[in-house]
Amino acid sequence: MKFGVVVFPGSNCDEDMIYVLQSIMKQEVVKLWHKDTDLQGCDFIVLPGGFSYGDYLRSGAIARFSPIMEKVIDHANNGGYLLGICNGFQILTEAGLLPGALLRNKDQKFICKNTYIKAANADSALTKNLNLDKAYKIPVAHAEGRYFASEAELKTIEENGQVLFRYSDENGNLDDTFNINGSLNNIAGVMNKNKNVFGMMPHPERAADNALANTDGKAIFDSILSYIG
Amino acid sequence: MEKQTATLEQALELGLLEEEFEQIKQILGRTPNFTEVCIYSVMWSEHCSYKNSIKWLKTLPKDSPRMLAKAGEENAGLVDIGEGLACSFKIESHNHPSALEPYQGAATGVGGINRDIFTMGARPIAQLNSLRFGNLNLDKTKWLVKGVVKGIGDYGNAFGIPTVGGELQFDECYNINPLVNAFSAGIVETGKVASAISYGAGNPVFIVGSATGKDGIHGAAFASKDITEDSIEDLPSVQVGDPFQEKLLLEASLEVIATGDVIGMQDMGAAGIICSSSEMSEKGGHGMDIWLDKVPSRQKNMKDWELLLSESQERMLVVVKKGEEEGIKAIFDKWDLNCAQIGVVTEGGQLKFYMKDELVADVPAESLVLGGGAPQYEREYSEPAYYQEYKKFSIDSVEEPENYKEVAEFLLGHPNIASKKWVAEQYDSMVGAMNTSTNEPADAAVVRVKGTDKAINITVDCNSRYVNADPEEGCAIAVAESARNIVCSGGEPVAITNCLNFGNPYNPEVYWQFVGAIKGMSKACEKFGTPVTGGNVSFYNQSSDEGPVFPTPTIGMLGLMEDYKEKMTLNFKDEEDLIYLVGEAKNCISSSEYLYSYQEVKASPSPSFDLNEEYKVQQGIKALIQEKVIESAHDVADGGLFITLAESAMAAGKGFDINTNGNFRKDAFLFGESQSRVVVSVKEEQKSRLEALLKENGVTFSRIGKVTSDSFKVDGEKYLSTQEARSIYEKTLPSALN
Numbered sequence: 025m026k027f028g029v030v031v032f033p034g035s036n037c038d039e040d041m042i043y044v045l046q047s048i049m050k051q052e053v054v055k056l057w058h059k060d061t062d063l064q065g066c067d068f069i070v071l072p073g074g075f076s077y078g079d080y081l082r083s084g085a086i087a088r089f090s091p092i093m094e095k096v097i098d099h100a101n102n103g104g105y106l107l108g109i110c111n112g113f114q115i116l117t118e119a120g121l122l123p124g125a126l127l128r129n130k131d132q133k134f135i136c137k138n139t140y141i142k143a144a145n146a147d148s149a150l151t152k153n154l155n156l157d158k159a160y161k162i163p164v165a166h167a168e169g170r171y172f173a174s175e176a177e178l179k180t181i182e183e184n185g186q187v188l189f190r191y192s193d194e195n196g197n198l199d200d201t202f203n204i205n206g207s208l209n210n211i212a213g214v215m216n217k218n219k220n221v222f223g224m225m226p227h228p229e230r231a232a233d234n235a236l237a238n239t240d241g242k243a244i245f246d247s248i249l250s251y252i253g
Numbered sequence: 254m255e256k257q258t259a260t261l262e263q264a265l266e267l268g269l270l271e272e273e274f275e276q277i278k279q280i281l282g283r284t285p286n287f288t289e290v291c292i293y294s295v296m297w298s299e300h301c302s303y304k305n306s307i308k309w310l311k312t313l314p315k316d317s318p319r320m321l322a323k324a325g326e327e328n329a330g331l332v333d334i335g336e337g338l339a340c341s342f343k344i345e346s347h348n349h350p351s352a353l354e355p356y357q358g359a360a361t362g363v364g365g366i367n368r369d370i371f372t373m374g375a376r377p378i379a380q381l382n383s384l385r386f387g388n389l390n391l392d393k394t395k396w397l398v399k400g401v402v403k404g405i406g407d408y409g410n411a412f413g414i415p416t417v418g419g420e421l422q423f424d425e426c427y428n429i430n431p432l433v434n435a436f437s438a439g440i441v442e443t444g445k446v447a448s449a450i451s452y453g454a455g456n457p458v459f460i461v462g463s464a465t466g467k468d469g470i471h472g473a474a475f476a477s478k479d480i481t482e483d484s485i486e487d488l489p490s491v492q493v494g495d496p497f498q499e500k501l502l503l504e505a506s507l508e509v510i511a512t513g514d515v516i517g518m519q520d521m522g523a524a525g526i527i528c529s530s531s532e533m534s535e536k537g538g539h540g541m542d543i544w545l546d547k548v549p550s551r552q553k554n555m556k557d558w559e560l561l562l563s564e565s566q567e568r569m570l571v572v573v574k575k576g577e578e579e580g581i582k583a584i585f586d587k588w589d590l591n592c593a594q595i596g597v598v599t600e601g602g603q604l605k606f607y608m609k610d611e612l613v614a615d616v617p618a619e620s621l622v623l624g625g626g627a628p629q630y631e632r633e634y635s636e637p638a639y640y641q642e643y644k645k646f647s648i649d650s651v652e653e654p655e656n657y658k659e660v661a662e663f664l665l666g667h668p669n670i671a672s673k674k675w676v677a678e679q680y681d682s683m684v685g686a687m688n689t690s691t692n693e694p695a696d697a698a699v700v701r702v703k704g705t706d707k708a709i710n711i712t713v714d715c716n717s718r719y720v721n722a723d724p725e726e727g728c729a730i731a732v733a734e735s736a737r738n739i740v741c742s743g744g745e746p747v748a749i750t751n752c753l754n755f756g757n758p759y760n761p762e763v764y765w766q767f768v769g770a771i772k773g774m775s776k777a778c779e780k781f782g783t784p785v786t787g788g789n790v791s792f793y794n795q796s797s798d799e800g801p802v803f804p805t806p807t808i809g810m811l812g813l814m815e816d817y818k819e820k821m822t823l824n825f826k827d828e829e830d831l832i833y834l835v836g837e838a839k840n841c842i843s844s845s846e847y848l849y850s851y852q853e854v855k856a857s858p859s860p861s862f863d864l865n866e867e868y869k870v871q872q873g874i875k876a877l878i879q880e881k882v883i884e885s886a887h888d889v890a891d892g893g894l895f896i897t898l899a900e901s902a903m904a905a906g907k908g909f910d911i912n913t914n915g916n917f918r919k920d921a922f923l924f925g926e927s928q929s930r931v932v933v934s935v936k937e938e939q940k941s942r943l944e945a946l947l948k949e950n951g952v953t954f955s956r957i958g959k960v961t962s963d964s965f966k967v968d969g970e971k972y973l974s975t976q977e978a979r980s981i982y983e984k985t986l987p988s989a990l991n
Contacts, residue, residue: 073684236686
């Protein structure tokens with residue numbers, strides 16, 4: 025499978041994502057420059073974390089207008105796989121490819137720490153291989169990660185099984201105490217109705233290397249590869 | 254030149270001395286105009302010229318076989334780490350701006366230090382910071398802490414380089430004048446290092462990055478005077494940071510350097526265009542003609558001296574090989590950054606600045622810079638009376654506490670000891686995916702060097718209470734503690750950078766502290782083989798009513814590991830593991846947090862310390878780590894042995910059960926801060942190897958207890974559960990600051 029990692033001005037997790045996909049998952053990866061309009065035949069597009077355009081207006085609000093995004097949106101609408109991590113997730117909600125929005129964290133501060141997340145279903149490329157009873161230790165690093173959707177929208181998302189991950193404690197309890205940013209229903213990641221576009225705030229690429237003594241995030245990449253082949 | 258000549262009054266107003274004004278007249282052979290006086294006033298300010306410190310800085314050790322760029326040669330020190338790679342690292346202060354505008358002051362400090370690293374062609378991989386504030390109960394302190402932490406976080410997080418550690422100390426001496434010291438380290442291939450130099454007549458000079466505005470004019474001069482009530486009028490001296498531009502500038506600069514078409518590059522920090530153009534020209538023995546009207550500006554009608562002195566952030570001056578202009582422009586265009594040719598390199602050493610076609614300043618580059626024509630002064634110094642007074646302290650004057658549990662709780666919750674998580678979690682510590690300390694904490698941050706098995710160990714340390722009590726010993730301790738932290742994390746100490754924060758150098762007692770600190774630093778750096786690669790001096794850290802801050806020579810140390818897997822962690826591992834104290838216990842409570850804050854005795858000397866003993870202990874710890882004998886290592890520092898044990902236990906979710914030693918006062922044994930001690934844990938079966946190795950290295954040690962499940966026990970008495978300890982330890986900062 026060929027992965028493409030989009031580089032926006034201000035992206036800063038692009039290299040980490042490329043490192044994991046290339047060196048650890050042994051996949052073909054290319055960088056896609058935001059001013060280009062060619063996806064270079066990639067099967068799976070990743071929008072990495074960072075601060076695209078400085079996040080000055082609203083996280084992700086400007087990046088969605090980058091020239092490459094037109095092609096990325098076409099790719100998704102044609103059923104192609106697309107994953108946004110952190111700032112990438114924010115861009116995908118701004119672009120309307122994923123439901124909901126990501127608001128300022130409940131305590132108004134940037135927060136970087138290990139969190140535990142639980143897969144909400146096994147019906148997606150990201151979660152197919154995950155143990156639904158296990159809490160995976162995956163770090164977050166964001167100021168705007170509080171998942172929000174209108175009541176009706178939230179109901180639809182839940183009913184369609186579009187929730188990918190929820191914040192939990194280390195034993196997998198979905199207690200509100202461990203809902204680090206105040207997300208509705210503890211939501212840490214969602215997908216679209218067609219289950220080909222994914223967004224999550226936690227960074228699995230920061231938890232995929234033995235050298236960092238935490239490889240819980242690698243399970244997500246393994247799942248992607250085994251689902252898509 | 255048609256411009257009107259300047260008056261002595263104008264020169265004095267800008268901070269020059271009368272004799273300096275005379276000297277300028279001699280250099281130029283005429284009376285300078287206003288623009289030229291502005292130039293000299295910033296270039297000869299303390300901040301740029303080091304005029305009151307350079308004589309002593311020159312006495313610091315600078316050599317080691319690993320040194321590729323020594324102190325003062327480039328924007329930051331450069332150390333060979335093998336495999337064709339080098340590490341560039343430096344620490345710098347941003348105290349004065351942070352005192353007035355904590356958010357922007359701290360943010361631009363982070364921006365400035367990172368530019369020093371990437372202007373050399375190195376990609377920053379990790380940052381640290383060392384922060385000092387006044388009494389945490391004051392509203393002003395809370396405002397400063399929140400602003401500084403948010404400033405560092407917002408800038409560093411967006412820039413995308415992890416902040417992997419640091420230190421935070423509170424003392425009333427910093428009530429008015431906080432200290433904000435930022436450290437960054439980067440990696441560069443030895444063949445791709447860029448230099449801050451300019452040569453080759455006819456080569457074009459470019460300004461790249463952000464447009465130039467009126468922010469930060471005379472910032473260097475502002476940083477060279479005491480903070481007073483009128484300092485608020487200096488607010489325009491504080492620059493405004495844009496981490497997004499910095500990130501673009503980083504990528505574009507490294508791409509441009511990789512072309513091989515760059516002659517030299519220097520970031521614009523203090524004193525803006527004039528500083529970069531003069532330093533690069535002097536170094537390359539050339540001059541420049543610069544057209545200031547070609548500088549992309551944010552405002553219309555900026556004056557020539559404003560353009561010259563502006564400290565607008567995220568800018569670089571780049572000298573390129575003639576004929577390669579288009580390629581360079583294309584790279585900056587790709588990153589949507591300004592790239593404007595503003596001048597050319599000329600023969601001779603003269604800097605000529607034009608506004609349209611009018612020559613507005615004409616000065617020799619050499620006359621402006623440190624090591625050239627900038628003044629160098631010897632300052633008087635005298636020993637303050639308190640120094641001998643402090644030495645009279647005797648432990649017998651302090652009664653032993655009746656309730657040890659209460660002391661334990663007091664120290665765990667003291668702001669200087671309590672968990673710094675409230676701060677650390679606002680920084681992205683993991684971006685780059687090379688920081689091994691997230692899941693495996695150690696005494697120094699251990700960050701992998703991508704593409705190799707190597708890692709760098711980095712730490713910032715200074716207990717300014719010790720330095721105040723005894724500048725020479727206290728500063729030697731700061732170096733020793735840095736080295737101990739590097740060694741305990743499994744690294745080999747390699748070199749240091751320093752950030753010398755002191756009061757007004759014209760005060761002989763302050764200068765005595767400065768001289769003492771330099772002497773102590775020299776002898777400790779010699780002992781550990783860690784030369785000084787550079788750093789920065791920040792004088793005038795004092796207010797008109799509260800006097801100088803504690804002398805605070807912050808040490809930033811770089812260590813190296815050939816294999817990151819050899820790292821040692823600080824957390825206990827398993828119950829029943831044995832706990833050893835490596836190094837000698839002492840009957841010493843001098844300058845400890847316990848004595849200073851719990852007993853409220855402010856006058857005592859620096860804690861017991863012997864450089865040779867320290868060195869031996871470190872060699873012993875190195876041997877234990879290399880031979881894979883121990884499970885954990887954590888040095889004894891603030892709060893003494895008890896706090897060290899508590900930290901190793903809390904990080905593991907374990908407990909400990911230890912016994913004190915009847916040869917020492919119990920408060921000294923538990924809470925004293927005598928130096929050269931490390932707590933290690935070891936499996937029962939490794940006990941004899943541990944003892945043999947330490948004996949071999951001539952290191953004193955004692956077995957003090959074992960790791961247990963969930964409580965802290967001393968001499969059979971339970972002080973508190975690990976859970977209780979953690980809640981006290983983690984509560985202090987959030988409850989003061991949320």
